[in-house]
Amino acid sequence: MIGLSNIVKRFGDNTVINDVSVDIREGSVTALVGPSGGGKSTLLRCINLLEIPTSGTVRVGDDAIEFKPGTRASTKTIQTLRRQTGMVFQNFQLFPHRTAIENVMEGLVTVLKWPEAKARERAAALLEKVGMAHKADAWPATLSGGQQQRVAIARALAPSPKVLLCDEPTSALDPELAQEVVDVLGQLASEGTTMVMATHDLRLASKIAQKVVFLEAGSIVEEGPAGEVFGNPRHQRTRRFIASITHQHGDGGEG
Amino acid sequence: MERAFALPHWLQLMLDSLGPLLWAALVFTAPLTLLSFVLGLAVGLGAALLRLFGPAPLTAIVRFYVWIIRGTPLLVQLFLIFYGLPSVGIVLDAFPAALIGFTLNIGAYSSEIIRAVITSVPKGQWEAAYSIGMTWTQAMRRTILPQAARVAVPPLSNTFISLVKDTSLAAAITVPEMFQAAQRIVATTYEPLILYVEAALLYLAMSSVLSTLQVRLEKRLNRYGGFLEARS
Numbered sequence: 001m002i003g004l005s006n007i008v009k010r011f012g013d014n015t016v017i018n019d020v021s022v023d024i025r026e027g028s029v030t031a032l033v034g035p036s037g038g039g040k041s042t043l044l045r046c047i048n049l050l051e052i053p054t055s056g057t058v059r060v061g062d063d064a065i066e067f068k069p070g071t072r073a074s075t076k077t078i079q080t081l082r083r084q085t086g087m088v089f090q091n092f093q094l095f096p097h098r099t100a101i102e103n104v105m106e107g108l109v110t111v112l113k114w115p116e117a118k119a120r121e122r123a124a125a126l127l128e129k130v131g132m133a134h135k136a137d138a139w140p141a142t143l144s145g146g147q148q149q150r151v152a153i154a155r156a157l158a159p160s161p162k163v164l165l166c167d168e169p170t171s172a173l174d175p176e177l178a179q180e181v182v183d184v185l186g187q188l189a190s191e192g193t194t195m196v197m198a199t200h201d202l203r204l205a206s207k208i209a210q211k212v213v214f215l216e217a218g219s220i221v222e223e224g225p226a227g228e229v230f231g232n233p234r235h236q237r238t239r240r241f242i243a244s245i246t247h248q249h250g251d252g253g254e255g
Numbered sequence: 256m257e258r259a260f261a262l263p264h265w266l267q268l269m270l271d272s273l274g275p276l277l278w279a280a281l282v283f284t285a286p287l288t289l290l291s292f293v294l295g296l297a298v299g300l301g302a303a304l305l306r307l308f309g310p311a312p313l314t315a316i317v318r319f320y321v322w323i324i325r326g327t328p329l330l331v332q333l334f335l336i337f338y339g340l341p342s343v344g345i346v347l348d349a350f351p352a353a354l355i356g357f358t359l360n361i362g363a364y365s366s367e368i369i370r371a372v373i374t375s376v377p378k379g380q381w382e383a384a385y386s387i388g389m390t391w392t393q394a395m396r397r398t399i400l401p402q403a404a405r406v407a408v409p410p411l412s413n414t415f416i417s418l419v420k421d422t423s424l425a426a427a428i429t430v431p432e433m434f435q436a437a438q439r440i441v442a443t444t445y446e447p448l449i450l451y452v453e454a455a456l457l458y459l460a461m462s463s464v465l466s467t468l469q470v471r472l473e474k475r476l477n478r479y480g481g482f483l484e485a486r487s
Contacts, residue, residue: 087386095398111389112388141481142480
């Protein structure tokens with residue numbers, strides 16, 4: 001069970017997340033959608049504490065941390081919670097000085113102190129799963145964006161996180177390469193991987209998300225099952241946003 | 256017939272003095288260069304980390320240190336350490352005095368290089384390292400420094416090559432390194448042109464070896480690709 005309760009995030013006087021609560025069921029896929037600057041990435045980054053909420057509670061599994069203004073959570077507590085999450089970034093952020101398989105092994109060897117051979121075995125299996133086994137020894141710089149993102153997904157999954165966080169996983173990719181990534185994420189979803197993704201790729205969201213949370217200006221405008229929010233949005237604002245994005249896609253524009 | 260095999264005077268003198276010069280290079284110039292570079296890098300790394308991540312008072316101390324070292328002549332620093340400090344009761348032998356002087360110098364210059372290359376690694380690399388559970392130290396050691404090292408090789412090679420030549424300043428505080436060995440031979444042979452050309456050539460040879468090593472190191476660190484490579 002992953003939960004965000006009453007999350008507030010301020011940068012100076014600017015409130016980026018304003019009292020947002022989201023519950024994420026185990027084995028489900030949740031998409032955070034909404035316009036740029038609406039707070040979806042920040043909210044996602046609050047789950048693994050790359051952003052520290054100004055106030056509110058973050059819960060992953062049995063660990064929960066309550067944040068209050070003026071107090072600081074210890075690095076150790078933050079790490080304990082963070083180690084139950086995995087993250088995929090918009091720009092992949094593979095370690096360029098390590099090969100594909102070394103990228104996947106890194107967390108197992110350095111953080112979990114697995115022996116090299118065991119880590120290599122698991123990394124190879126994960127690369128197989130994302131269709132990248134044939135590029136195990138390639139440097140990231142020699143891979144296409146879609147291939148890099150698939151390796152990044154394997155890296156994020158390596159320590160068996162309770163939740164996979166995806167921050168605009170397809171936004172840096174052209175539609176064809178994005179499809180490879182959508183396929184991999186879809187396969188993970190069907191296997192019951194708990195996922196939260198910030199995205200404005202409606203193809204991605206509608207294909208694999210069960211629940212959609214529409215965020216604007218740091219607040220939830222609408223949330224519900226993906227079919228309802230996309231097919232029959234209740235709020236005017238949501239309708240307008242979805243129409244604008246669908247229109248873009250119709251024009252052959254980027255997602 | 257014998258005269259036909261005699262070498263020109265200048266070449267004979269160079270060959271005769273090669274032994275003492277190389278010996279001085281081996282016993283003083285090389286150890287002084289290597290030791291002060293390694294120690295200087297350690298000081299530089301520590302100073303850079305404090306400057307970037309340390310508490311405010313320590314950051315101020317580091318800035319002060321860099322300001323003083325960069326703002327005063329190396330020769331004056333060496334004189335202060337060797338000739339000046341005895342006035343306050345700190346008496347050092349010539350070699351340790353030179354070692355301290357060069358180490359402080361390399362530390363200040365390299366700290367700025369190291370600071371720059373650490374900040375050149377994209378923030379996303381820190382986040383990627385944190386996202387797989389690394390601590391700050393693990394992220395620094397495994398992710399940031401290896402990438403920073405690649406960028407650091409050309410500027411640190413500059414520092415290293417300058418250092419080889421700057422060790423000749425140690426002659427002024429009585430360290431019998433290679434340049435001082437040349438001076439001594441000049442004092443008995445009165446052949447400054449020949450001896451100083453020879454010394455210059457030997458410094459050039461040492462720098463050339465280092466430049467070659469730099470190219471090889473760059474090749475090795477560039478092997479993962481993804482950036483413009485220099486022509487060679």
